[in-house]
Amino acid sequence: MKLEIKKGEPWVMWPDLLVGNFNDFPANKIFDHKGDYVFTIEFELVEQITDKACLFSKLPSYFGVDLRNGGITLTYSEKDKETDYIDANYNWLIGRKYELKIEKKEKNVILTIDKFQIFNFKIENDLKEDSDSHIIFGAGNFPKNGFNLNYFNVILYSVKIIRDSEVISHNDFEKFIHGKSYDITGNCNFIHKII
Amino acid sequence: MSNFDVTKSELDKVGCGMCLAKWTQVTMHLHNGMTHSCHHPVPHKIPLSEIKENPTALHNTKYKKLARKEMLENKRPGECDYCWNVEDNSNSFSDRVFKSNESWSLPHLEEIKGLDWRANYNPRYVEVSFSNTCNFKCAYCSPMASSKWVEEIEKFGGYPLSYNFNNLEWLKETGQLPYKQTEYNPYVESFWNWWPELYRDLHTFRITGGEPLLAKDTWKVLDFIAETPEPNRKLNLSINTNLGVPKNLINEFVKKAKKIIEEDRVNEFVIFTSCETWGEQAEYIRFGLNFNQFLENVEYILQELPKVTINIMSTFNALSPFGYDKLIDKVQELKEKYQNKERYWKSAIQLDTAYLRWPPHLSVKILDREHKDLILESAKKAFYYATPQFTNDYFGFSDTEVQKIKRLYDFAISDDGFEVEKNRLDFVKFVDEYDIRKGTNFLNTFPQLENFYNEIRNKKR
Numbered sequence: 001m002k003l004e005i006k007k008g009e010p011w012v013m014w015p016d017l018l019v020g021n022f023n024d025f026p027a028n029k030i031f032d033h034k035g036d037y038v039f040t041i042e043f044e045l046v047e048q049i050t051d052k053a054c055l056f057s058k059l060p061s062y063f064g065v066d067l068r069n070g071g072i073t074l075t076y077s078e079k080d081k082e083t084d085y086i087d088a089n090y091n092w093l094i095g096r097k098y099e100l101k102i103e104k105k106e107k108n109v110i111l112t113i114d115k116f117q118i119f120n121f122k123i124e125n126d127l128k129e130d131s132d133s134h135i136i137f138g139a140g141n142f143p144k145n146g147f148n149l150n151y152f153n154v155i156l157y158s159v160k161i162i163r164d165s166e167v168i169s170h171n172d173f174e175k176f177i178h179g180k181s182y183d184i185t186g187n188c189n190f191i192h193k194i195i
Numbered sequence: 196m197s198n199f200d201v202t203k204s205e206l207d208k209v210g211c212g213m214c215l216a217k218w219t220q221v222t223m224h225l226h227n228g229m230t231h232s233c234h235h236p237v238p239h240k241i242p243l244s245e246i247k248e249n250p251t252a253l254h255n256t257k258y259k260k261l262a263r264k265e266m267l268e269n270k271r272p273g274e275c276d277y278c279w280n281v282e283d284n285s286n287s288f289s290d291r292v293f294k295s296n297e298s299w300s301l302p303h304l305e306e307i308k309g310l311d312w313r314a315n316y317n318p319r320y321v322e323v324s325f326s327n328t329c330n331f332k333c334a335y336c337s338p339m340a341s342s343k344w345v346e347e348i349e350k351f352g353g354y355p356l357s358y359n360f361n362n363l364e365w366l367k368e369t370g371q372l373p374y375k376q377t378e379y380n381p382y383v384e385s386f387w388n389w390w391p392e393l394y395r396d397l398h399t400f401r402i403t404g405g406e407p408l409l410a411k412d413t414w415k416v417l418d419f420i421a422e423t424p425e426p427n428r429k430l431n432l433s434i435n436t437n438l439g440v441p442k443n444l445i446n447e448f449v450k451k452a453k454k455i456i457e458e459d460r461v462n463e464f465v466i467f468t469s470c471e472t473w474g475e476q477a478e479y480i481r482f483g484l485n486f487n488q489f490l491e492n493v494e495y496i497l498q499e500l501p502k503v504t505i506n507i508m509s510t511f512n513a514l515s516p517f518g519y520d521k522l523i524d525k526v527q528e529l530k531e532k533y534q535n536k537e538r539y540w541k542s543a544i545q546l547d548t549a550y551l552r553w554p555p556h557l558s559v560k561i562l563d564r565e566h567k568d569l570i571l572e573s574a575k576k577a578f579y580y581a582t583p584q585f586t587n588d589y590f591g592f593s594d595t596e597v598q599k600i601k602r603l604y605d606f607a608i609s610d611d612g613f614e615v616e617k618n619r620l621d622f623v624k625f626v627d628e629y630d631i632r633k634g635t636n637f638l639n640t641f642p643q644l645e646n647f648y649n650e651i652r653n654k655k656r
Contacts, residue, residue, distance in 0.1 A: 016581055018594055021601045022574070177579035178527065178591060188578050 002044075003156040003173040003181060003191070005138035010151070011181075013159070013169075013191045014134030027161045027169035027189035031058045032129035035164050039102045042157040045094050053152035054140035055100070061128035064140060065100065065111075066150060067092060072118060074102075074111055079125040088118050097157060136194070143194060159191065199288045202296040209308045212271035214278070214291035215300040217263050218307050221254040222322040225382040226373040226405065227339065227366075230254060232318070233294060236274035240370055243381055250389035253382065255315040264312035299398035319398040325383055325412035327373040327405040331437050331483035333469075334629065335512055335557050337361050339371060340405060343483065347632060354628050356621040360554060376410065383412060394419070394427055401433040401467075408440045408448055417451045426460040435467045435508075438492040439484050445492050449499045456502055463539035466496060467506045473518030473525075479640045480514050482633055490525070497533040497543050504540035511603050512551040513561050513622065516569040517643045520576050522546070527580045527592070534590040542590065546577075548599040550606045555614070556621035559607040563647060567607040574600040623651045 005011055019026045030037050041056065049069045057064030062083055066073045069092075075085040090113065103110045111119040137156060140148040161169040169189035175182035180190035206213040216233040223230050229238035230253060239259075245252035262272035271279050278289035294300060299319035310316065324340075332343035338361060345363070353362030366372040374380040394400075400416075407413040413434070420426060432455070438445070456464055470489065471480050478484045493505055507526065511519070526546045533543035551558055559567060577600050582591035626637040626648070638645055 016578070016594075018578060018581065018597055018601075021598065022578065177576070178581075180579050182579070186575065188575055190579065 001172070001174040003137075003171075004046075005154050005156060007138075007151045007153045008143070008149075009193060010139035010143065011137045011191050011193050012134055013137070013171075013189060014132075015188055015190050019188055023168070023187040023189075025163060025168060027163075027183075027187065028135055029129075029133045030161050030163060030168075031063045031127055031135075032133050033104075033163055034126055036105050037103075037164070038160075038162040040099060040158070040160045040162075041101075042097060042099050042159075044097045044155040044157065045092055046153045046155060048094060049092055049152065052150045053154070054136075054138065054148075054150035055154065056135055056137045057140045058133060058135045059130075059141065060132070061130050062140075063127060065102075066140070067152075072111075072113075074109075074119055076109070076123070077128040078123050079128050081125065086119050086121060090118065137191065139194075161189070199292050199296055202301060203288060203292045205304060206292065206295055210266055210269035212269070212275065212279075212291075213266045213295075213308075214275065215295040215304060215307060216291065216320075217259065217266060217272075218310075218316045219297075219300040219303060219318055220294065220320040221318040222324075223253050223382075223386070224324050224339075225253070225380065225386055226324055226327045227371045228382045229371060230256060230259070232259060233275075233290065235277035235290065236272075241382065246381065246385040249315065250385040251315045251317070251393075253385055253389065254318050254321075260312055267308070267312050317393055317396045319396060321393070321397060321399065322401045322403055323386065324403045324405060325386075325407070326376045326410040328376045328409045329404060329406040329437070329483075330409060331406065331439060331481055333481045333483075334479070334514070334625075335510060335551055335554060338363055338366060339373060342373070342375070342405065345373070351632055354625055356556065356624050357617060360556075360621075360625070386412075387415075390416075390419070394423075394430075395425075397427055397430050399431040399433070401435070403435045406437050406440060407434055408436050408444050414447075414451075417448075417455070420460055421451055421454045421458075423460075426458075428459060428462060430461045431463045431465070432461045433465045433467060435469075437481070437484070438468045438489050438496075439481075445495065449496060452500055452503065456500065464500075464502070465504050465506060465539060467508055468493070469508050469510065470522060471509050471512060471519075472515040473521035475640055476514060476518045477522075479635055479637070480512065482635070493529065493544070494533075497529065501533075501535055502537050502539055504538050504542060504545065506545045506547055509546060509548045510551045511548050511559060511570075512557040513559055514557070514641060514644075516559070516562070516566050516573070517641065519570070519573045523573055523576050523580065523592075530590040530592075542593065545593070546596055548596070548603055550603045554621075554625075556618045556625050558613070558618065559603070560613045561615060561619045561622055562607070564608070566643070566647070567604065570600065570604040570607055574604055619651045620654075623648060 013028045015026060030039060049067050053067045055065045055067055061077045063076050070089055071087060072090045073085050073087050077083045099114050101112045107122050109121055109123060138154055140150045159171045167185055169187055170184050171181045171191050172184055173181050180192040183189045221230060221232050224238060228241045230241050231238040241253055241256055245256060265272045278291045281287055281289040327340050327342050329341040329343055332341050332347060336344060338344040338348055348361055348363050353359035402413050452464060455461055470477055474486050477486050496505060526544055529544045530542055577592045577597045580592045581597050630637050
């Protein structure tokens with residue numbers, strides 16, 4: 001199954017404050033984690049990218065991946081530093097499924113697409129953390145904020161998050177309950193549409 | 196400073212044990228002449244000699260006035276030890292602060308602290324039970340709240356568990372044996388003598404039972420509110436019902452409720468009902484229940500009374516886990532189907548899950564871990580059904596509804612010295628006797644508990 005995200009209709013992983021009652025580490029805080037983690041997203045493009053298109057963004061301290069026509073950008077925010085970004089060329093194809101993986105090992109951040117390394121860089125400080133982190137898919141911001149939106153049409157097949165060596169969330173979009181994708185780990189890290 | 200800090204400070208200025216609920220709140224068990232203000236103190240008997248002279252003694256007993264005296268004189272009444280334990284052993288606010296902070300309490304602080312302790316006071320939040328007449332005898336209920344239980348125990352005696360469960364002897368010894376509805380009841384008579392004056396000041400009035408729709412006095416209250424030329428339009432009216440009474444009574448109830456609501460005679464009207472799981476398992480727990488008829492009645496009321504909210508009070512017990520997820524699905528379906536913006540409360544229907552403490556042989560604590568884990572799965576399901584953030588939908592499970600189910604799971608797996616083995620043995624004895632007396636079949640109804648049951652039986656031998 002799949003999650004079809006339509007342009008201008010992003011989805012978010014920000015389960016609810018209650019999620020803390022069900023697990024010790026809500027997956028929407030994964031980019032705040034000081035240890036190792038792996039964030040894997042499987043997706044398919046349904047149209048040619050013309051402008052910048054945000055695959056996902058973690059807010060409020062920004063961490064996200066934007067796709068461009070012929071390229072990819074990873075934007076990240078380290079503690080005590082300005083938000084920075086790193087670019088690479090990449091030739092996107094319509095109708096092809098991609099597996100994009102971001103792996104943090106100690107201070108190294110590695111981004112691969114279909115196991116092919118795109119970025120590998122070292123951060124000096126920890127990434128910025130927030131008390132209310134959330135991960136938006138298909139936009140760089142909440143629609144109501146009206147800027148840095150970078151909407152696009154995209155299909156997601158899977159979002160899987162490993163913290164240290166434990167899978168803490170896996171949405172494979174096979175099942176939806178009340179408009180929320182079902183987290184098959186049982187940890188209730190669901191993803192739902194922003195209306 | 197939070198509101199609670201301010202309220203506590205104001206209460207403490209009067210005295211370290213001050214609590215407005217002693218004046219503003221009352222539960223009156225008129226079917227056996229017991230009363231208490233706040234649910235923590237044990238109910239005490241209302242002397243007949245007091246209500247002869249003063250019908251407000253249904254609330255303003257001499258016993259309660261002495262407790263008020265202590266409160267006004269910087270003392271802590273012994274019967275309120277629940278709150279003193281909280282205050283002495285934690286930094287949390289106790290219920291005396293929460294109850295005093297309620298909108299039916301706090302506005303009366305100045306008036307109350309100036310009163311003489313001997314003064315009568317009209318409560319604002321009143322719960323009343325007119326009769327224990329009931330057509331159900333739920334597994335966890337007792338003769339005190341069900342006439343059907345009285346009939347059964349009179350015929351067969353108490354259940355021979357490790358103690359004599361639901362026997363009538365202690366009720367007789369403590370003067371708590373309920374009046375039959377057909378008998379003259381001086382407490383009910385006093386209530387009606389007091390009612391015109393009481394009604395005028397009420398903030399909240401809730402009728403419990405027994406089954407209130409089988410109590411003639413419930414209908415008298417509804418008729419009064421529906422017809423009085425000077426309705427108390429600030430009144431929050433609540434009625435408990437098992438929604439298992441004959442259809443003509445449901446129709447009559449809806450008709451009267453409709454009149455009261457359409458003529459804006461109350462501030463709100465909420466119906467409380469009960470259900471602990473799904474289908475025939477729910478029918479086993481609530482003996483007398485026709486589950487499908489119950490659901491039909493729920494839908495009928497939600498359809499006919501578009502401003503009313505139905506609150507399902509679920510006393511979650513050892514027999515609940517196996518169908519609770521289906522009940523959650525149904526509640527969600529009804530929330531969606533009957534949502535509108537006219538309801539007194541936000542949701543058309545709510546599932547209010549509480550854990551059963553008594554009788555202990557029906558507590559979820561007797562269950563194996565695999566069965567307790569079903570509660571966690573139910574909590575997760577309710578969480579998925581929660582009203583999502585960032586959407587315009589407003590139907591779904593509230594945070595409170597979700598948290599109460601999760602809290603139940605935490606209670607189920609907690610280790611607090613509960614006597615598991617003793618209560619498991621009592622459980623098996625109980626269902627064996629229950630099946631004999633009621634013609635039910637536990638193992639056919641709960642195949643999920645077959646191994647559990649057999650293992651305990653084998654140990655018993």
